[in-house]
Amino acid sequence: MDDSDLDDLLRKSAPTPSSAATGTAVLLSRQTRGVQAGATPLGQARPVHRRRWLAAAVAAGALALTGAGTLTAYQLGVPPFQTLDADVGRTTTGIAVTYINSSDRTVQCLAFIEYRNLDAAQRTALDQVATSTQWAGYGQRVLNALDLPDASPQAQNAAITEVVEQDLWRAAHTAVPTMVYMQDSDGPVFNGSSLSCANSGGVDGQP
Amino acid sequence: MGSLKVTDHVQRLVEDNAPDLLAYFLRRVEVAEDAADLLNEVLLVIWRKAGSLPGDHTEARMWMFGVARNVLSTHRRASGRRSALHERLREQLAEPHGGDDQDGDGSDVQAALAQLEPLDQEVMRLLFWDGFSQAQVAALLGMPEGTVRSRTHRARQRMKQTLGAASLG
Numbered sequence A: 001m002d003d004s005d006l007d008d009l010l011r012k013s014a015p016t017p018s019s020a021a022t023g024t025a026v027l028l029s030r031q032t033r034g035v036q037a038g039a040t041p042l043g044q045a046r047p048v049h050r051r052r053w054l055a056a057a058v059a060a061g062a063l064a065l066t067g068a069g070t071l072t073a074y075q076l077g078v079p080p081f082q083t084l085d086a087d088v089g090r091t092t093t094g095i096a097v098t099y100i101n102s103s104d105r106t107v108q109c110l111a112f113i114e115y116r117n118l119d120a121a122q123r124t125a126l127d128q129v130a131t132s133t134q135w136a137g138y139g140q141r142v143l144n145a146l147d148l149p150d151a152s153p154q155a156q157n158a159a160i161t162e163v164v165e166q167d168l169w170r171a172a173h174t175a176v177p178t179m180v181y182m183q184d185s186d187g188p189v190f191n192g193s194s195l196s197c198a199n200s201g202g203v204d205g206q207p
Numbered sequence B: 001m002g003s004l005k006v007t008d009h010v011q012r013l014v015e016d017n018a019p020d021l022l023a024y025f026l027r028r029v030e031v032a033e034d035a036a037d038l039l040n041e042v043l044l045v046i047w048r049k050a051g052s053l054p055g056d057h058t059e060a061r062m063w064m065f066g067v068a069r070n071v072l073s074t075h076r077r078a079s080g081r082r083s084a085l086h087e088r089l090r091e092q093l094a095e096p097h098g099g100d101d102q103d104g105d106g107s108d109v110q111a112a113l114a115q116l117e118p119l120d121q122e123v124m125r126l127l128f129w130d131g132f133s134q135a136q137v138a139a140l141l142g143m144p145e146g147t148v149r150s151r152t153h154r155a156r157q158r159m160k161q162t163l164g165a166a167s168l169g
Helices: A003-012 A018-037 A120-130 A138-146 A153-175 B001-024 B034-048 B057-071 B085-094 B107-114 B119-128 B134-141 B145-168
Strands: A095-100 A104-115 A188-196
Touching: A003 B107, A003 B145, A018 A153, A018 B001, A018 B034, A018 B085, A095 A138, A095 A153, A104 A120, A104 A153, A120 A153, A120 B119, A138 A153, A153 A188, A153 B085, B001 B034, B001 B057, B034 B057, B034 B085, B057 B134, B085 B107, B107 B119, B107 B145, B119 B145, B134 B145
Parallel strands: none
Antiparallel strands: A095 A104, A104 A188
């Protein structure tokens, strides 16, 4: 065996990801750009094992919104349709997350921060987050940055949900600096987020 | 260049190199799924430091692999924090994967490589698995190019001995 033979064997022995994994790596790189494009600085991704609240009222057929009217928490069926654990609170003002999906449907969502162990002043600070002008055009901005024009409406919504939660955490942390991310703590805790979506044709981008 | 063009430029560089970064981690972790964690982490770091990314494609690639090396060296598993895509990638990496060796799985070569000193292993991986030149390996590892050459020579001799002994056995 000469050096050339060995070099050839070495090159061929390189463990290589599957084409599926390589494709996912590219998608992940696009999603990461989307995270960066959010309203607040980049941070870490979300935990896997957490609750996600999605448009319970619409799924139950209780709602058929049309047009581009303003959505309220009530219309989207947040409370009382989506229940919370006894020690968990949720912001009362939703952040509008509106975008046109790959089926050319306008999806209108409201995003809410869920928390534990906040005092009144901290709850007020979180509610004020929702009224910030930083959220103007937010949903479409995130979708554009994700650069997933060919993804299904469901995949687009899932990707947006990921980014929204990360952005809400960072916005919440800015408003309440002592807040920690989904930990067991006696202090302020960011307990996740809820995103309720609806449009004239369905929910969460689904037909 | 406007900010949108700059981010598009960065996106192209990141997208071009993401598969190679994934392969870089896959070749260096004991549990294949950990490569997903590391890729996710390095992408976040790259975007956070996008302003420092060199404009030249080759230099940008070197810069990204430098970040990857730092991420690898300080890796702390954060299994509780993963996006859906991140999870999907872990599942895909958990499935069998291999090299291009049509005559075998390359395990004998990998075993011979594993018997080298750790730094020699890394020199050979960067040269033959990740496709860097000796000068680039020297820059990435922070050592003189002559040292890379001598280590490569020594590693080749030892691997040939190991593989030769294995074929005789």
